[in-house]
Amino acid sequence: MEIVNQYLTHFKSALKGRYITFEHIEPLLKKSPRVEILKYGVSEKGKNIPLLKIGNGPHKILAWSQMHGNESTTTKAVFDFLKFIEQEKVYQNEILKFLDQNTLFLIPMLNPDGAELYTRNNANNIDLNRDAKQLTQKESSFLDAVFTEVTPDLCLNLHDQRTIYGLNTNKPATVSFLSPAANSSRSVTPARKKAMNYIVAMNNLLQDLIPDQVGRYDDTFNSNCVGDRFTSLRVPTILFEAGHYPDDYQREKTREFIFYALLNVFGILKPDTASQTSYDEYFNIPENKKNYCDILLQNVQVKPGVYISIAIQYEEVLSEKSIDFIPVIKELSPKEHLLAHKIIDIGKEMILINSQENIYIDDKIYTICYKNTGKEIIL
Numbered sequence: 001m002e003i004v005n006q007y008l009t010h011f012k013s014a015l016k017g018r019y020i021t022f023e024h025i026e027p028l029l030k031k032s033p034r035v036e037i038l039k040y041g042v043s044e045k046g047k048n049i050p051l052l053k054i055g056n057g058p059h060k061i062l063a064w065s066q067m068h069g070n071e072s073t074t075t076k077a078v079f080d081f082l083k084f085i086e087q088e089k090v091y092q093n094e095i096l097k098f099l100d101q102n103t104l105f106l107i108p109m110l111n112p113d114g115a116e117l118y119t120r121n122n123a124n125n126i127d128l129n130r131d132a133k134q135l136t137q138k139e140s141s142f143l144d145a146v147f148t149e150v151t152p153d154l155c156l157n158l159h160d161q162r163t164i165y166g167l168n169t170n171k172p173a174t175v176s177f178l179s180p181a182a183n184s185s186r187s188v189t190p191a192r193k194k195a196m197n198y199i200v201a202m203n204n205l206l207q208d209l210i211p212d213q214v215g216r217y218d219d220t221f222n223s224n225c226v227g228d229r230f231t232s233l234r235v236p237t238i239l240f241e242a243g244h245y246p247d248d249y250q251r252e253k254t255r256e257f258i259f260y261a262l263l264n265v266f267g268i269l270k271p272d273t274a275s276q277t278s279y280d281e282y283f284n285i286p287e288n289k290k291n292y293c294d295i296l297l298q299n300v301q302v303k304p305g306v307y308i309s310i311a312i313q314y315e316e317v318l319s320e321k322s323i324d325f326i327p328v329i330k331e332l333s334p335k336e337h338l339l340a341h342k343i344i345d346i347g348k349e350m351i352l353i354n355s356q357e358n359i360y361i362d363d364k365i366y367t368i369c370y371k372n373t374g375k376e377i378i379l
């Protein structure tokens with residue numbers, strides 16, 4: 001695909017890694033002929049929440065990223081998009097058409113306080129995606145006010161999902177989507193059909209790049225969630241969930257797939273646009289399952305003749321302005337068939353975790369080695 005060859009050289013923005021705060025994006029927020037900084041909202045701790053405007057067309061799109069502070073992959077992707085839109089070398093016909101037909105209102109970081117703390121919730125420990133109705137927080141009120149002011153035709157709700165999600169294809173859910181429900185009966189309303197059309201088009205594009213790694217989320221209705229609320233107000237809304245790609249804990253590959261998906265929604269990158277798809281194909285996209293762990297140790301001897309497996313999940317911890325991935329024991333001999341991003345066969349040996357023979361759930365792993373030889377096991 002032509003765009004893939006051009007992405008790394010032309011469009012990848014300066015943002016890197018998982019820890020992305022307002023201080024990281026601020027230098028990239030500059031007025032340009034194609035990007036206008038419309039205004040700033042204010043977070044609970046007084047940080048700026050920029051609202052950008054791109055294009056002047058009649059079709060209005062409202063997109064927001066990092067509503068959950070520790071979900072930065074889609075923020076990297078929207079800055080890749082800004083870099084793409086500002087360059088004047090390639091895809092100019094497509095870009096000019098997009099700018100002419102659409103107005104994109106973009107909030108690249110809705111929760112700058114949570115971003116700084118690397119937490120899902122905001123500074124008051126409120127999940128902004130459960131505050132859509134009550135609007136108790138400044139960030140939620142800002143998004144709601146922009147929604148009311150803009151009256152968008154389409155909303156994009158941009159998130160990350162954890163590495164525990166996989167699909168019945170036995171692949172990780174690298175990108176998942178949802179057309180949120182508009183009511184508790186989860187009926188397929190006209191707004192949902194439109195969102196599904198877009199998702200089917202994005203899936204058709206992504207299947208070429210990440211076959212069997214695209215999923216869809218559970219559509220249980222919750223009116224406190226922003227996507228559900230906006231859909232119930234008859235505005236097609238698409239939830240994006242950037243997930244795990246093999247060996248990509250920094251999510252530098254997944255950001256690329258989100259970037260391509262955005263270009264598809266914006267009609268810039270095909271094979272299909274939403275108007276060319278049939279919405280019911282949405283239901284053929286496999287549902288997300290919690291069927292993955294980060295690391296699975298197999299054939300661990302705990303007593304003579306007794307062997308177990310150990311499921312390990314990374315905990316993401318902010319330390320010195322970057323994210324440490326601390327392995328934590330989550331399950332011993334998981335009963336359900338559990339897949340893993342990495343499998344290590346211990347070969348029926350005994351091991352020492354933090355110099356101990358006993359193995360406890362929820363323990364953080366600082367050192368791990370074979371008991372007999374003392375040889376370190378690299379996770």
Ligand SMILES: [Zn+2]
Pocket residue numbers: 068071159160
């Ligand atoms: Zn989220």
